[in-house]
Amino acid sequence: MTRTSTAGSGAATASTRPAGAAIELGPLAVGMVGVMVTAGAFIALIVAGIAAADLFPATSGAAEALKDQGVWKATQAWANPLGIVGLAVLFAGAVPYALINIRKTISYRRDTMATGLPVLLQKGSQS
Amino acid sequence: MSSKIENAIPYKGDDSVQTMAKQMAWPMLGMGVMSVIVAFIIALVAGNNIGAFFSPSGVASDLGRGQADVQLTGAFLFLGMGMILASITMTLVNIVRHLRDSGRDVQSALGAAPLQLKKPWTGQVTPMFMMMGVMVEVLAFILGIVAAVSIGGVAPGALVDASSASAADLADIGLARAWAAWLPGLRLVGLAMILTAIVMVLATIQKVIRFQGDRISELAA
Numbered sequence: 464m465t466r467t468s469t470a471g472s473g474a475a476t477a478s479t480r481p482a483g484a485a486i487e488l489g490p491l492a493v494g495m496v497g498v499m500v501t502a503g504a505f506i507a508l509i510v511a512g513i514a515a516a517d518l519f520p521a522t523s524g525a526a527e528a529l530k531d532q533g534v535w536k537a538t539q540a541w542a543n544p545l546g547i548v549g550l551a552v553l554f555a556g557a558v559p560y561a562l563i564n565i566r567k568t569i570s571y572r573r574d575t576m577a578t579g580l581p582v583l584l585q586k587g588s589q590s
Numbered sequence: 591m592s593s594k595i596e597n598a599i600p601y602k603g604d605d606s607v608q609t610m611a612k613q614m615a616w617p618m619l620g621m622g623v624m625s626v627i628v629a630f631i632i633a634l635v636a637g638n639n640i641g642a643f644f645s646p647s648g649v650a651s652d653l654g655r656g657q658a659d660v661q662l663t664g665a666f667l668f669l670g671m672g673m674i675l676a677s678i679t680m681t682l683v684n685i686v687r688h689l690r691d692s693g694r695d696v697q698s699a700l701g702a703a704p705l706q707l708k709k710p711w712t713g714q715v716t717p718m719f720m721m722m723g724v725m726v727e728v729l730a731f732i733l734g735i736v737a738a739v740s741i742g743g744v745a746p747g748a749l750v751d752a753s754s755a756s757a758a759d760l761a762d763i764g765l766a767r768a769w770a771a772w773l774p775g776l777r778l779v780g781l782a783m784i785l786t787a788i789v790m791v792l793a794t795i796q797k798v799i800r801f802q803g804d805r806i807s808e809l810a811a
Contacts, residue, residue, distance in 0.1 A: 502779055553789065
């Protein structure tokens with residue numbers, strides 16, 4: 464039995480059982496990308512921290528101190544936004560992906576109920 | 591039990607992790623919100639202190655207090671955000687619990703043996719990711735307090751003119767500056783771990799709903 468949906472776009476679609484690696488692992492793979500991007504930013508910020516620590520007190524020459532200051536400020540400038548980008552991948556990629564999968568699965572359950580409940584009701588009235 | 595559905599097991603109640611989620615979701619949210627509010631109040635104080643330093647009557651100690659408050663603000667803010675996200679994770683776990691119990695009630699009403707889905711691997715690792723994330727946030731909170739104490743203990747004049755700082759003051763300034771560089775990264779990693787836990791709970795919810803569809807089909811067959 465094909466059940467049509469009146470929700471959302473209203474497109475008449477029959478849901479198939481959502482399964483497979485893309486459904487199972489897709490959101491997690493995207494999430495792992497986000498975690499790795501954030502972890503990469505963290506590693507870069509550790510380098511920035513080491514450069515900052517070298518300046519107090521600055522034991523090396525003026526040129527070396529200037530280089531440390533450059534590493535410190537420049538890395539902070541791009542690594543902090545990179546960390547936020549990692550979180551954005553999770554918020555805007557992995558979470559919506561998982562929610563779309565849930566929506567598809569609810570459609571599948573709707574179809575199984577639409578098919579199964581009349582049979583179950585018939586069985587109940589016969590017994 | 592007679593079911594051909596993969597990973598179907600007889601109904602069981604909550605395990606220890608689910609009981610914790612049931613009891614801790616709202617208290618965790620409350621603590622998180624309070625922590626964020628505290629952070630905002632400290633941020634206002636920090637802004638006031640730094641503004642006072644740059645006023646005509648400003649003194650160096652205002653800058654010291656302001657810089658210490660800035661460190662405290664980050665510490666409380668991200669601890670609160672971690673707790674709020676952990677609370678969302680627990681609330682989603684509670685949705686999984688309710689789906690399972692609703693399935694039991696429907697199956698019982700139909701006169702069938704109540705079955706549930708065996709906890710999938712996404713459900714097994716969710717608490718680990720969430721706890722790791724919260725622990726990272728707590729660690730970052732403690733380190734943030736240490737950084738605040740370090741910068742707060744520096745002689746006010748040394749903050750304004752580093753060339754007049756003693757060796758001990760320079761070491762404290764260096765510690766605070768270096769930690770302030772990488773602590774935000776550590777905090778973001780903690781949040782990313784908790785968000786991953788949220789994605790895993792969502793994957794678990796999807797599997798539970800699919801199981802319910804499979805079970806209805808099986809009972810009707």
